[in-house]
Amino acid sequence: MDFQLNDEQRAFEDAVKRFAQKEIAPGVDQREERGEFCPEAWKKLCEYGLPGLVIPTQYGGGGASAVDAVTALIALAEAGKDFSLTGLWATHMLLASMPIADLGNPEQKNEYLPRMASGDLIGALALTEPGAGSDATSLSTHAVRDGDHYILNGSKTFISNAPIADVFVVVATVDKGARANGLTMFIVERNFQGLVTGKPLKKREADSWPTGEVFFDNCRIPAKNLLGEERKGFQYMLQALSWERLAFAPYVGMLASNLKDSIEYSKNRLQFGQPICNFQLVQAMLSEMKMDLEAALLLTYKLAWKKDQGKDISMDAAIAKTFITEAAERSSQKAVQIFGGNGCMKEYSIGRNLWMSKMGTIGGGTSQMQRTIIGRMLTDR
Numbered sequence: 001m002d003f004q005l006n007d008e009q010r011a012f013e014d015a016v017k018r019f020a021q022k023e024i025a026p027g028v029d030q031r032e033e034r035g036e037f038c039p040e041a042w043k044k045l046c047e048y049g050l051p052g053l054v055i056p057t058q059y060g061g062g063g064a065s066a067v068d069a070v071t072a073l074i075a076l077a078e079a080g081k082d083f084s085l086t087g088l089w090a091t092h093m094l095l096a097s098m099p100i101a102d103l104g105n106p107e108q109k110n111e112y113l114p115r116m117a118s119g120d121l122i123g124a125l126a127l128t129e130p131g132a133g134s135d136a137t138s139l140s141t142h143a144v145r146d147g148d149h150y151i152l153n154g155s156k157t158f159i160s161n162a163p164i165a166d167v168f169v170v171v172a173t174v175d176k177g178a179r180a181n182g183l184t185m186f187i188v189e190r191n192f193q194g195l196v197t198g199k200p201l202k203k204r205e206a207d208s209w210p211t212g213e214v215f216f217d218n219c220r221i222p223a224k225n226l227l228g229e230e231r232k233g234f235q236y237m238l239q240a241l242s243w244e245r246l247a248f249a250p251y252v253g254m255l256a257s258n259l260k261d262s263i264e265y266s267k268n269r270l271q272f273g274q275p276i277c278n279f280q281l282v283q284a285m286l287s288e289m290k291m292d293l294e295a296a297l298l299l300t301y302k303l304a305w306k307k308d309q310g311k312d313i314s315m316d317a318a319i320a321k322t323f324i325t326e327a328a329e330r331s332s333q334k335a336v337q338i339f340g341g342n343g344c345m346k347e348y349s350i351g352r353n354l355w356m357s358k359m360g361t362i363g364g365g366t367s368q369m370q371r372t373i374i375g376r377m378l379t380d381r
Contacts, residue, residue, distance in 0.1 A: 005071065013071050019048055020080030028082040029349055035207030037164050041085050042119065050076075050089060052117025054243075055097055059113035066307040069094070070249040070300050077253025078260075081349065083356050084209035090247040091160045092116070096123025098243040099169050100187060103228045103236055108187060112167055124165035125244075126156040126188075126214050127237075134369040136237065137180040141172040141216060150186065150226070152194070152219040158363070162212035163200045166190050170216075171233050183233030187225045194219030205355040238314070242307050244364065245317035251328040251360050252300050254353050255293040258328075258335040261350055262286060266338055276338070285334040292327035299323055315377050322370040325360030332357045 005013065023044045031038045045051060054069050055061025064072075077086045097116045100108060115121040132138045141154025152172055156162070168188045175182030188195060198213035228236055263286060266277035276282050299320040306313045332353040336343035343351050361367045375381075 005067075009068065009071055012068065013075050016050075016072050016075040017079040020076050020078075020082075023048075024076065024080030024082050024085060028080070028085075029346075031082070031208045032084065032205070032349075032352065033346075035202070037088075037210050038085070038208055041082070042088070042122075045085070045089055046119030051092060051119035052097070052113075054093060055101055055113055055117045059101070059109055060117040061097075061113065062117075066243075066246055066304040067301065070246055070252075070304045073246070073249035074253040074256070074297075074300070077250035078256040079253075081257060082208075083250060083254060083353070084206045086250040086253070087206065087247075088122075088161060088209045090250060091125070092119075092123045094243040094247045095125035095160075095240070096165075096167065096169050099125070099185070099227065099236070099240045102239065102243075103185070104187070107224065108227070112187065116167065121166040122161055122164055123167045123169065124159055124161035126159050126162070126168045126170040128156060128158045130155065130157050134366055136171070137183070137234065139171060139173050139183065140176070141170070142176060143172040143174050143184060143186065143221070145174075145223070146220075148223050150221045150223060152186070152188070152216040152221055154216050156214040158201070158211060159214055160209065160211050160363075162197050162214050163210040165197075168195075168214065169227065170214075171237065173233075174230055178231070180234040181231055183237070184230045185227040185233045185236050186221050187227050188216075188219065188221055192219055192221060203355075203359070205352050206359065241317060242313055245313070245321055246304060246307070248321050248324055248360060248364070249300050249304075251324050251357065252293070252296045254328050254357065255289070255296055255324075255331045258331045258350070258353060259286065259289045259293055262289065262335045262338045265342075265350075269340075282338060285338060289331045289334055292331055296324045296327050315374060318365075318370040318373045318377075321364065322361075322367050322374075325357065326367060328353070328357035328360055 052061035053064045057063035073090055077083055100112055116123055129139055143150045143152050170186045170188045172184055173182040174184050194217045196215045200210045200212045266282055267275050269276045303313055303316050303320045335350050336354055339350050342348045
């Protein structure tokens with residue numbers, strides 16, 4: 001296996017970094033301070049063609065590989081320093097668009113994918129509920145067939161992109177007693193009768209990446225918007241997981257950004273008459289950040305490569321997700337320590353990554369849940 005990018009991929013990576021430095025990085029601190037979705041920043045991503053990067057070309061997308069996708073996600077997060085926008089894009093592309101691309105029928109693909117590829121429609125995955133987080137098989141949101149419609153009742157919470165999404169891929173149950181065997185997926189539009197989103201939930205950081213609640217009150221969904229077949233939602237969730245786990249690639253960009261900023265700061269920050277980069281304990285923190293970055297890169301590209309090869313990535317996904325997000329948290333802690341008091345000041349953006357990295361160890365399945373998955377697979381339990 002060779003995880004070196006080819007010349008075309010290197011050129012693409014460089015182009016995304018130049019775009020991010022010029023168009024995304026300026027104003028990121030102000031966007032985070034306002035804590036609101038920035039349509040202008042999203043428009044720039046759309047004009048650059050990123051929302052549909054991995055959507056098949058016949059539906060207006062770029063048809064890019066998983067390796068291409070993680071390359072772009074890492075580059076945008078590192079050079080643009082806007083983790084909110086990168087997360088918003090990853091959610092739209094990998095968690096919402098690709099389930100439709102992989103599971104949808106031709107009518108559904110033609111209806112939604114071209115407008116999702118252009119960014120005219122923003123997507124979200126509505127899975128987590130107030131009483132069902134890591135245990136996705138205990139969902140309460142319930143769908144009942146009613147002629148040529150389904151009637152959906154229930155609520156979702158902590159849904160990334162919810163306040164601004166136009167299209168939701170919703171996981172519900174048609175049989176609560178059947179747990180995993182009752183789960184079913186639907187494509188639900190914001191303008192469907194009975195769907196309401198709550199006010200954006202206020203996060204510690206990354207507030208320009210809207211997160212919120214979704215409520216279904218006798219929401220009428222055309223039966224043609226059933227995604228795949230009834231009762232196969234759990235199977236579909238596992239299938240979609242192969243794309244979802246790539247959505248954690250921006251944390252690798254965070255690792256790279258932390259290291260770069262910390263090296264630069266340590267060279268210019270003087271204490272005891274010399275740059276602090278001369279001190280061995282600072283060098284030790286930088287070296288540990290570099291080791292975490294290199295390991296995260298290998299795990300990410302191995303995961304993406306196996307995805308492109310059509311191989312099973314269940315264990316690889318759990319390992320990569322856990323290590324990368326925990327490495328980002330370790331890296332962010334070290335970066336704040338190197339910046340010292342300035343790391344705690346909003347004048348310096350480095351501290352923002354600390355809370356953002358913590359979200360990664362919780363969202364999308366906690367680190368504890370990932371370890372449980374790995375352990376069960378190792379022991380066939």
